[in-house]
Amino acid sequence: MQIERGVTGVTTLGPGSRLVVWVNGCNRRCRGCISERLQAFDPENEYDIEVFLRGFDLSRIDGVTISGGEPFEQAPELAKLIRLLRRKGVTDILVYTGYTLEELRARGDGATDEALSGISVLIDGPYVAELDDGTDNIKGSKNQRVLFLKPGFEKKYSEYMRPERSMQQMPLANILLAAGIPPAGFAERFINDDEEGEDEV
Numbered sequence: 001m002q003i004e005r006g007v008t009g010v011t012t013l014g015p016g017s018r019l020v021v022w023v024n025g026c027n028r029r030c031r032g033c034i035s036e037r038l039q040a041f042d043p044e045n046e047y048d049i050e051v052f053l054r055g056f057d058l059s060r061i062d063g064v065t066i067s068g069g070e071p072f073e074q075a076p077e078l079a080k081l082i083r084l085l086r087r088k089g090v091t092d093i094l095v096y097t098g099y100t101l102e103e104l105r106a107r108g109d110g111a112t113d114e115a116l117s118g119i120s121v122l123i124d125g126p127y128v129a130e131l132d133d134g135t136d137n138i139k140g141s142k143n144q145r146v147l148f149l150k151p152g153f154e155k156k157y158s159e160y161m162r163p164e165r166s167m168q169q170m171p172l173a174n175i176l177l178a179a180g181i182p183p184a185g186f187a188e189r190f191i192n193d194d195e196e197g198e199d200e201v
């Protein structure tokens with residue numbers, strides 16, 4: 001699977017302290033996309049998913065968030081990632097997609113259906129800049145939906161969801177990572193403050 005990176009300890013992309021997996025590649029090209037850098041596919045970031053997951057202690061996380069990029073551009077690999085996470089006992093799996101749930105179901109493709117069957121919470125739909133009023137900490141624009149595909153997660157997520165956004169800045173080996181749904185003007189400030197900075201949603 002083409003994966004830009006995985007980071008644990010993220011608290012701004014879903015409830016609790018999470019492993020966030022950012023994948024490469026997205027063909028949607030939403031105007032104003034905060035993850036523009038991840039729209040390109042990158043064969044150099046091809047990981048064996050089992051080997052990739054061995055790098056993380058999944059017993060110490062509250063859930064996994066898969067973002068990008070567009071996870072469903074790599075549907076067979078996404079299905080495998082979710083299958084392995086579930087096998088390792090992860091039940092809270094949040095996936096961001098620029099497709100709507102109806103578009104994904106209409107694909108009629110086994111890998112997409114398998115991935116959907118393992119997802120706990122799906123945040124769906126393209127980012128629409130005109131519908132971003134900066135008031136949701138879990139999604140980028142008002143057209144996007146928080147869909148509970150498995151029961152039992154409504155309370156955990158409703159306690160996390162609020163109208164104020166915040167970004168978590170995490171120094172990694174050679175970059176300063178900013179994780180979260182950016183408040184208005186954050187990208188411009190972040191890039192001006194730190195030329196090595198990278199935004200991820």
Ligand code: SF4
Nearest residue numbers: 026029030033098127
């Ligand atoms: S679907 Fe997501 S990653 Fe793709 S262009 Fe739209 S906002 Fe960016």
